[in-house]
Amino acid sequence: MTTTTRPDTDDTRTTARSAETLPRDVDEIAPEHPTPGALDAAALEDALLGRWADARRAVRETIRDPQMHRDPLLGMDEHRERVLSQLRVLAENGTMHRAFPAEFGGADDHGGNIAAFADLVFADPSLQIKAGVQWGLFSSAILHLGTTEHHRAWLPGAMDLSIPGAFAMTEIGHGSDVASIGTTATYDKDTQEFVIHTPFKAAWKDYLGNAALHGRAATVFAQLITGGVNHGVHCFYVPIRDEDGNFLAGVGGEDDGLKGGLNGIDNGRLHFTHVRVPRTNLLNRYGDVAEDGTYSSPIASPGRRFFTMLGTLVQGRVSLAQAASGASFLGLQGAITYAEQRRQFNATDPEREELLMDYQNHQRRLIDRLARTYADQFSANELLEKFDQVFSGHDASDEDRQELETLAAAIKPLTTWHALDALQECREATGGMGFMARNRLTQMRADLDIFVTFEGDNTVLLQLVGKRLLTDYSKEFGRLNVGAVSRYVSAEASDALHRVGLHKAVQSVQDRGDERRSANWFKAPEVQRSLLTDRVRTRVADIAGTLSSVRSKPRAEQSAAFNARQHELIEVARMHAELLQWEAFTRAVEALEDTQTRTVLTWLRDLYALRLIEDDLGWFVAHGRVSSQRGRALRGYVNRLAERLRPFALELTQAYGLQPEHLRMEIATDAERERQDEAAAHYAALRASGEAPVDEKVIRDREKASRR
Known part of the structure; x- marks a missing residue:
């Protein structure tokens, strides 16, 4: 998995002397004091849009057309039909075909496809997600889980939308626990058919886009049974409706109806009563059944086979991270533009009220979230790079795939949670204007609400990251044999603490009551990296120690011990993801050539890091990582940092490159x-x-x- 850079002895020397030698004010760092309007907007936009900036700009041009926009006055039925018509425009333009093979009119461009897909959120999140269902899930299941025969039979219709499709994985009774789904696919060797069956209502497939109305086929995940043996979850291509839109024999379903958001998508339920499909409808890249019922797979381990099949669908998490970051930028551009114009209360001038953006609390509300949004975007860009490397075949080893899956499980939760938080804060920060539908904040938040639980519930994903943190230290973790690893982690954490000079710096440097000197200590990147790294290492070691104490106990006791630390494991996974974001942010800053732009982005990166430390300050002080003097100085410095960034706030949001047709918000005018x-x-x-x-x-x- 992606891990943090381990500090070496050079870090030790730098960090130990940082509190003594750092400049007294950040202005001394930069040759020129940055001035508003002097940022390199083009370079900043390129950095934010990433490697596939051209693909993003192309789709942004397409969605400037008002016919591609959401009409907030439409009811559910009309909204669904409008989105379907918009989907046809995308199909005709080949907008979402980049990832498919050139043989079928694609470009084998996996990264560019995700980048373009993510920006559909500015037209209408319903359009984006329905496109994701059609081309990112249904079509991609055929592409990645099927073989050449399947591609030739079904990909053309899936790509040109003549076969609208549903992705039938989730069941009412088993959401994130895909391995336990109840739908079965039993092989009948006499007829050489699979019998698809949902034996009880909890096995009904639910929340499926295209299932209620438009879908003609579905990629159905079911337990493959042949010769009385269950070989686990596999995927099958199953026709569900005829050309007139009527369910085929044995197929049934219901419309999910009105939802909390995304009502332009016809989500619904599907169930199957002994539905027969040919043996060749098994998407058999990773598991096949011969005519006589013999099962074979290139992957011997059932568990590894299952995760390999699901790993091919990780692109959903990658795309949601990009789309969520974009939604955060949209909300912040509206709120910050409004705050630069809206005046309230006479604080300094009896004849002119104050700009909202001049109030400290307003700066903290919006600029703090702008810093996190930049961290979201830069980390989402690195995730997209990793995705493209794996799916293009450049770096496609098992280790690379596992790293991609873990990175996606870390970044997707943080970006999607933050989008909801940012949109809500922007709504409140714009008062009654933010509540008006014409400013899109309430509807955008409602539409993105589901992002935190689909393509993997965020909490479950972070638990996967937490387990991976533990398994990184011990391949024995599956048996909870972590005694040795607990001692190793503890030793490593202690050793790292002294090697980076953090403990020494805290204990030996006298702050002498100088608040500015205390604040300067936090500005050193080595200090930020060490603090954020150490809180992950120390907590992982503590959890591993608990698990090691029950490694020889019965399974129930092991499970109870794990459950007792589950919440902390998820928390440390979130902290690890924040560290990954800090590192991505830092790399992006270092890549900028313009001095003034790099200086302002450094301030923004510092604000992101110090807000993380501020939120967890009690732990850092209690564990001796931060002195009480420095702890007292931190909040004041964070306030000053937000104030320093205030003149650049609007430029930093505009750098994302959204045009008025993408924003469509009165507060952004x-x-x-x-x-x-x-x-x-x-x-x-x-x-x-x-x-x-x-x-x-x-x-x-x-x-x-x-x-x-």
Whole structure:
């Protein structure tokens, strides 16, 4: 998996002296003090859009067409039909065909396909996800789980939308636990057919896009049974409707109806009653059944086979990370633009109210989240790079695939959770304007709500990351034989703590009450990396120690011990993901050539890191990683850092490159400035006329003064 860079002895020297030699003010670092408007906008946009910037710009041009936009006045039925018509436009343009083989009109461009797909969120999240169902799930299952015969038989229809399809994996009774699904596919060697059957209602396939109305076929995941042996979950191509839209014999279903969001997608349920499909409808890249019922697979281990098959579908998590980051940028551009125009309360000037963006709390609300959004985007870009390396075949070993799966399981939760948080904060920060449908914040948040539980529930994904952190230290973890690894991790954590000089710096450097010196210590990248790394290492060691104590106990006791530390394991997985994001952010900053742009991005990276440390400050102080003096200085410095970034906030959001047709938000226009200027002109003219009414308080103050 992706791991953090291990500090070496050079880190030790740098960190140990950092508290003594760092400049007293960040301005001393930069040859020129950055000024608003001087950032290299083109370079910053290229960095944010990543390697496939051209693919993203191409799809952004396509969705500038108003016919591709969501109409908020449409009811569910009309919205579904509009999205289907928009999907046909994408099919005609080949917009979502980049990942498919050139033989079928694609470009074998896996990374570019995901990049383009993610930006459909600006047109309508329903369009994006329905496109994902058709080409990212249904078609991709045929591509990645099928063989050449399957590709030639079904990919053309899936790609041109003549065969709309559903991806029938999730069941009512087993969401994230795919291995335990109840649907069966039993081989009948007399007829050389598989019999697809859902034996009880909990096995019904649910929440499936294209299932309620439009789907003509489905890629159905079921337990493959042949000769009385269950070989685990495999995927089958199953026709479900005729050309008139009627269910085929044995197939049934229901419309999920109105949802909390994404109502342009016809989600529904499917069930199967002894539905027969030919033996060749098994997508048999990783497991096959011969005519006589003999099962074979190139992967001997059932567990490894299962995860390999599901691993081919990791692109959903990769794409959601990109789309969620984009939604965060959209919300923040609207909220920050509005805050640069909206005025409220006379704090410094009796004749002009203050800009919202000049209030410290407003800066912390929005700029803090802007920093995290940059971290989201840069880490999502690195995840996309890794995805392309694996799926293009450049780096496609088992280790590479496992690293990709773990990285996706780490980054997808953080980006999707943050999108909901950012959109909600932007809604609140824009008051009643943010609640208006024309500003899209409430609808965008509702549509993205499901992102946190589909393509893998975020909490379950982080548990997978946490287990991987433990297995990185011990291949024995499957048997909970982690005694040795616990001692190893503890030793490594302790050794690393001293080798990076963190403990020494904390204990030996006297802050002498100098708040600025204390704050400067936090600015060193080596300090940030060491603090964020150490809190992961130490917590992993502690959890491993608990598990090692029950390694020889009965299975029930082992399970109970794991369950007792499950919440902490998920928390440490989140912290590990945040460290990965910090590292991605740092690499992106280092790649920038323009000095002023790099300086401002360094401040933004620092804000991201220090907010993480601020949120967990109690742990850092309690464990001796941060002195109490430095802890007291931290919040004040974070406030000043947000204030320093305030003049660049709008530039930093605009760097993402969204055009008015992508934003479609009144709060992202000059409408509020025009209202404020009109009001200011009115009061200025009134004062100039000499006819302005006198405030009662002024009269009372004069009367009091005359009586003295």
